Every structure is written in C-alpha cells, then in structure tokens.
Amino acid sequence: MNFIEAIKSKVKSKGLLRIVLPEYKDERIYFAAEELLKQNLVKEIYFTGDEDFIKNKAKELGTNINRIKIIPIEKSEYFDEFVKEYYELRKSKGMTEDEAGEVMKNELYFGAMLVRKGFADGMVAGAMNTTANVVRSAIRVIGTREGINTVSSFFVMIVPDSPYGENGLLFFADSGVVINPTASQMADIAICTADSMKALIGCEPKVAFLSFSTKGSASHISIDKITNALKIAQQKRPDILMDGELQGDAALEMRVAKKKAPKSSVAGKANVLIFPDLNSGNIAYKLVQYLGKAEAYGPILQGLAKPVNDLSRGCSVDDIIGVVCITQLQAIASKK
16 A cells, blocks of 8 residues: 555544635646545535636536535635634734735635634645745644744655665655754754654654764754754654754664664664755755655645645646645644
8 A cells, every 4th residue: 555545544544624625727626626525535625716617617627516615705704704814813914904805815815714714624725826825825824833933844755665764654854845944943843744744654753853964973053053953842842752963874774873873762763854954855855756766745734733735736636635635634633
C-alpha cells in the first residue's frame, strides 16, 4: 500500500469531514470532488461561487454534483456575518468595512472563513491560485495555532529500498514556504513537523536540526541559530525527541552517528529533517526526489489553527484527492 492509499484508509477509519474546494472555475476540481464522494473519502464538499456557472460547468463536463453543496458567496446567508468578522480581524491594520466586503467576495477568503467559523473543517486550493495567495488568505482569516507563530510546510519523502527514517519515509521541513527562518521560526517548524508526522503516519518523530556541523565541529553564526532553535523547541515541547546541530550523515546513518554524536537520542535514527533555510530544504527534496527516485508529497501546510492546503497549479485529479485526505487528518489532529 503506497502513502496516499494508506492516508485514504486512515481517513475512512478516523471519520470523514467537510472540505471547501473554492476554485470552481477549474475543471479538475469537479472530477476530484466527484471521485472523493464516489469513493466515500469525504463527508461533504463545498464549492463557493456562482451557482449557475457551477451547474453549467458540471453539465458540460458530465460530472455529478448532486451531493456537492454550492454556496453562492454574495447571496449566501453567511456573507454579511463574514464581512463583519473579517472587518473586526483587520480593522487594526486600517481596513474599512467596505474593503472587508470586497475581500470577502474572493473565493479563497470566503472559503477560509467557512473553516474559521466551523462550517467546514478544512480548505484545499492552489489549482488556480499561487501559494502566496492561498497562504495569505489562510493566515489573515484563520491565523496560527495556539503557541505557534509560523506557517510553514513539509514534504513527505519516500525513498525506495532505503533503511533511513521509517523504512525510507522521512519528513523534510521547511522546503516550501519560510525563506530564512529565525531561531524561533525554526523551533515552530520543528514542532509542527513532528506533530504532522504523528497525525499522518502515527509514529514517533525523531527530529534532527541539520547543519554543515555536528555538535560544535564548526562555528558560525548560522550554527548559533540552529542551536538556539533547538533550545527553544525543547523548552516548548520536551515530549518530542529532538537534537542538533547534526550533519546529514550523522542524522541518518548510525555508523556515523556513533562517531560524531554518540550521546544523541536522535542521531542515526532521524525521521524528521529540519533545514536551516528554504534554499537547503528545497534543494535537498528535489535532489532526493530525482537522484534517489523518491516519491515527494507536498508542500503540505502546517501551523494554522485549522488546516488549509495548497495545490500545485499543475496538479492532477489524484493529487487533489490525496491533499483533501491529508487535510482531513490534519483537521482531526487539530481538534484534539
């Protein structure tokens, strides 16, 4: 069973939820929604947009949307309430009620507000919108989870015939959002990625803060940031196994770990790799994906109070289905 099939099975066993798919002008969303309902992989799906357009598009594509709830934004019973709520959230930034009304006409913001207010459990977008737009709407409407100030992302990497991580499965972070995290942001990223591993995979995370140095073998301001990030993360969450700074080989290979970091509880066993910046994280996941012939799933967003996930604009119908299932597992974890 591959990763996505395992996620689908887990969703069915844990309970199906309500997901917003706001990009109703993209035909892939119709096929994905139809398949999600057909496979019983979601409780409800909401489209936010023009009802006539949606019905005509579904007819044109030959897709069945009878079980999809259509919410026409400006005609919705929720619209005035959502405008008022968004104005209250943003008035300290200088926003007027009229401006809040214009923003709430946007499908991303209206969809995010459905999640914020509890009418839906999560949102998946990005087939037609940039990552920046998806993340911005989520941060401004939903905000970050308690104790976390950073929205970040992770990739699930599955390397064939590999003994590292969990039989070749590792989480890489941040490889998609935060360009140059501070020590505090790195701590948030590590905590969120550890919790993401528990939510999706159910195994104990062993978190390595990666560097070009292991346990003081070199000195540099960038290494100071990593060691400070570790201290902050351990103070916040002493229940998570974390260590650093560790080089990649010391984090993964026990033979090397015994020489470079013999007292470490993580070295040689890491399954969550925290990179010092987006350059290294993004380069690493792409190298592993292509040179190691690994499956790469992501970027998956984390750190929000309620889950919103971003799609690649080149996504397939199967990609959308997989991300919707992942979002439901994140929503289940966030409720706990």
